[in-house]
Amino acid sequence: MNFLVLHGVNLNMFGHRDKKQYGTATFAQINTAIENLAMELGVGVEIFQSNHEGEMVERIHAALAENFSGILINAGAWTHYSYAIADALAILSVPIVEIHMSNVHAREDFRHKSVLSNVARGSIAGFGVESYLLGLRAAISLAS
Numbered sequence: 001m002n003f004l005v006l007h008g009v010n011l012n013m014f015g016h017r018d019k020k021q022y023g024t025a026t027f028a029q030i031n032t033a034i035e036n037l038a039m040e041l042g043v044g045v046e047i048f049q050s051n052h053e054g055e056m057v058e059r060i061h062a063a064l065a066e067n068f069s070g071i072l073i074n075a076g077a078w079t080h081y082s083y084a085i086a087d088a089l090a091i092l093s094v095p096i097v098e099i100h101m102s103n104v105h106a107r108e109d110f111r112h113k114s115v116l117s118n119v120a121r122g123s124i125a126g127f128g129v130e131s132y133l134l135g136l137r138a139a140i141s142l143a144s
Contacts (some may be wrong), residue, residue, distance in 0.1 A: 006047035008076035060088040070139035095142035100125035
């Protein structure tokens with residue numbers, strides 16, 4: 001089984017962003033934790049990050065022709081308004097797990113709405129780096 005992990009806008013700045021919301025783990029440390037868990041669980045992961053919405057949509061389109069068992073996505077701010085990303089994800093037939101490091105439901109009102117939730121099998125929020133690891137475990141379970 002292989003999984004695609006998508007990081008959206010500004011997420012390459014983890015470790016530098018609001019540490020109260022996102023903790024101190026860097027983007028590289030988060031990716032290493034994902035890769036280590038994947039290796040431990042015997043699955044493959046490919047990790048992609050972009051600050052450009054069109055690039056993210058193109059990567060999702062490319063995933064259609066690839067042999068992924070599931071998708072994990074933390075779209076960052078795009079979560080709340082990118083119908084383009086939601087529409088691209090809706091084309092896929094594999095399980096999609098929505099990830100958030102912070103508890104978006106305990107934050108500003110605009111963060112309470114996700115336009116991706118309709119295409120995701122589930123959402124995990126508020127557990128910091130562990131959100132990604134729980135998401136990978138969930139995606140594996142859904143794909144099995």
